[in-house]
Amino acid sequence: MEYRKTDIVSAAPTCRSCRQEGLIEFLSLGPIPLTDAYVAHALVGEPEPRYPVDLAFCPGCRLVQILFTVPAEVIFERYSYYSSFSETLLSHSREHVRQLIAERHLGPASFVIEVASNDGYLLRNFVGQGIPVLGIDPARGPADAAETIGVPTLREFFGSELAARLRAQGKVADVVIANNVLAHVADLNGFVQGIAIILAEDGVAEIEVPYVRDLIDNLEFDTIYHEHLCYFSITALDTLFRRHGLSLERVQALPIHGGSLRLTLSRNPDTASSVKAYLEQEEADGLNGFDYYREFADRVTELRSGLRTKLMELRSEGKRIAAYGAAAKGTVLLNSSGIGSELIDFVADKSPYKQGKFMPGVGIPIVPQKSPEYVLLLVWNLKDEIVREQRAYLDAGGRFIVPIPVPIAMGKEDVPSALSG
Numbered sequence: 001m002e003y004r005k006t007d008i009v010s011a012a013p014t015c016r017s018c019r020q021e022g023l024i025e026f027l028s029l030g031p032i033p034l035t036d037a038y039v040a041h042a043l044v045g046e047p048e049p050r051y052p053v054d055l056a057f058c059p060g061c062r063l064v065q066i067l068f069t070v071p072a073e074v075i076f077e078r079y080s081y082y083s084s085f086s087e088t089l090l091s092h093s094r095e096h097v098r099q100l101i102a103e104r105h106l107g108p109a110s111f112v113i114e115v116a117s118n119d120g121y122l123l124r125n126f127v128g129q130g131i132p133v134l135g136i137d138p139a140r141g142p143a144d145a146a147e148t149i150g151v152p153t154l155r156e157f158f159g160s161e162l163a164a165r166l167r168a169q170g171k172v173a174d175v176v177i178a179n180n181v182l183a184h185v186a187d188l189n190g191f192v193q194g195i196a197i198i199l200a201e202d203g204v205a206e207i208e209v210p211y212v213r214d215l216i217d218n219l220e221f222d223t224i225y226h227e228h229l230c231y232f233s234i235t236a237l238d239t240l241f242r243r244h245g246l247s248l249e250r251v252q253a254l255p256i257h258g259g260s261l262r263l264t265l266s267r268n269p270d271t272a273s274s275v276k277a278y279l280e281q282e283e284a285d286g287l288n289g290f291d292y293y294r295e296f297a298d299r300v301t302e303l304r305s306g307l308r309t310k311l312m313e314l315r316s317e318g319k320r321i322a323a324y325g326a327a328a329k330g331t332v333l334l335n336s337s338g339i340g341s342e343l344i345d346f347v348a349d350k351s352p353y354k355q356g357k358f359m360p361g362v363g364i365p366i367v368p369q370k371s372p373e374y375v376l377l378l379v380w381n382l383k384d385e386i387v388r389e390q391r392a393y394l395d396a397g398g399r400f401i402v403p404i405p406v407p408i409a410m411g412k413e414d415v416p417s418a419l420s421g
């Protein structure tokens, strides 16, 4: 089934940042279903809505972006992620808040705004120190949860209009935080302009984004999907922020989410040395040219066909193959590689919410753990943890197929002793 044209707000013929025409498409993952649209048993075989995921490069401002935008309402009506369930994220946030309070000398007279504040998992740390906050998040469930723990939250989408309204009410932020939201925003310029409007003259904004370089160098193409509209380099971000009177004051690399950047923005127009180093490195390594991305697309194409061939060989030898981890990236990997129920018997997953349902687009059932001969690791990023947990499976002769960055099969003889626990 083709995507429903009526569901697409804009076909982005111009760049999401600089508005220039002439975007160069370099990778198509095809029309695929929303990655978490797990299918109930009764609906298997029914057409599923699919939306294109085509990646393009802007030769004007060097921003990598997908061309189509699924309306935010379609995504948000289903959104039920609660950040407080991630222990890693909680400790990451506590540390971030501790650092901000110390660096910015925040106290009861300060004001902190967080965009995409979810269930208040980060802002609660300021509230605990008596520092006034405001959360902004359109997802009703998480926003309600934030209110119940004392984090005031506006249930709205953030942009220049809301920022102007807050400013008119006398609300000006000493610190604006926006973690893992910039890549999801359809109106990129409206969002950054909103930050510029709401920020105090000497205030800072801290924004966390995934880094396009990690995506490309680690071949993480399965993290490309509808919700992720942009894939940022520092070069592209620098241009975007300066357009709205903001500049990068600092860039920090963070290990969270498989490699992210924390950006500090202010109104100080000087280019800081950490920023200059990133800009020069990106230029030297080719991130500002199209070849870098074309080569990535070639490697992805090779990986997808290599993986499919490997699975078909195993299947033709009569082996039974399952997959592990019904995650968003699995939906992308399976759909974009043309791997369906003819190759994979089932996907094992620990979540009772997903068990009994089917992977979007490919009709593979999701079940509690079972033990086939081969298991394709859809959550390959958790490989070490899974190998440790599933040592008994490997000892019994089971084998994992790790798809990225090169499809390989591994058995107990391949496990480094450090992981054998």
Ligand SMILES: [Zn+2]
Pocket: 015, 016, 017, 018, 019, 020, 058, 059, 060, 061, 062, 063
């Ligand atoms: Zn552009």
